[in-house]
Amino acid sequence: MTAQISERLIYGGKEIPLFTNPLSLYLKNNGIAFESPHTANWRGYVGTWEILEYEGVERLYLVGLSAHKTYEEILSLSDVFPSHDKVFAHWFTGELRCPQGAQLEYRHMGYASVYEYDLLMDFKQGVLINKYARHNEPPKKKDEKDYPSFLRRGS
């Protein structure tokens, strides 16, 4: 599987990549599926998220969407959520992962590439409850012999 295009998160006035798909439960519950335009976007959409603070509580909102109804026809946030310019992700409980720093290793699969740091944010029903950074070690270089024989280059 090809490495996937990330979601986007606006946090502290800066847009950073987001390696989590908080919209997936909403789409599943409502029976919505988008068309994949290419192999780097199997889910068929890219969402832009923002963490907005109100009276000391930070919440996760979907503020933008570019979703492929077909290869050519692209839907925006107001097409999927009529009369909404932002949507509170109250269904999201879990961890958001935002890669930071240099890419230490490219992995040709999903969001598996390794970066210097991961900014991790825990949410409960769309409300930010904890955040911390994780430092990732550079992955050990692999030799040809470390791979199973069927993955090695032919002699």
Added chain:
Amino acid sequence: MIDFVLSWRPVTWLDYFSLYIVLGIVIASCLLINSWRERPSEFARGLMKAMGKEVSLVEQLKEVGVYCLALLCVLLGWPGFVVWFFKHKKDQAANQAWQALPDFECAPEYLITEVNPVDAEIASYIIDPLGTVPPLPFGHLNKGWANFLSELTDDQDEMWSFYIPKGSKTGKYQFECSSDIRGYAKVREGKVLAEFITERD
């Protein structure tokens, strides 16, 4: 000829052995025909040739040797192959039935308590100071809730709340879940028949 075949009865051990071998030949022939029908297509062979993975003469001879040995085994030990064949068919049918089963995150061990749908709705309204959530039960997930309620049709159906802790094995394929999962399940006689997930990652 047909009368002779129908009236023939095995008497000596040689007759019994011949009968045994004839049945073995029939089964081996069926297997040969089957493997001939499942041989690689012209396209597949062309593709193998293009990839430089053409089968050499030595490999072809080896394959013939393997076929001869396999046929001899079938000829002599065909009752075992018949048992294996029926077991294989039974396993295939069981596997197909398993594949057709719905894939729910919730399993009976994650059920918490039986809930009244009205009580669930009352507790489900979302507070959002920016007013981006519709004033409906379960907010933006209301459509999924309505679909779930429409499935609670039988008098025997019960609605249970469930909670799956992060890291638990869930679903038909027993994947480890990456966050806590909460929701409601339609339960009948202890079996989960539908689910509505209200929060997860």
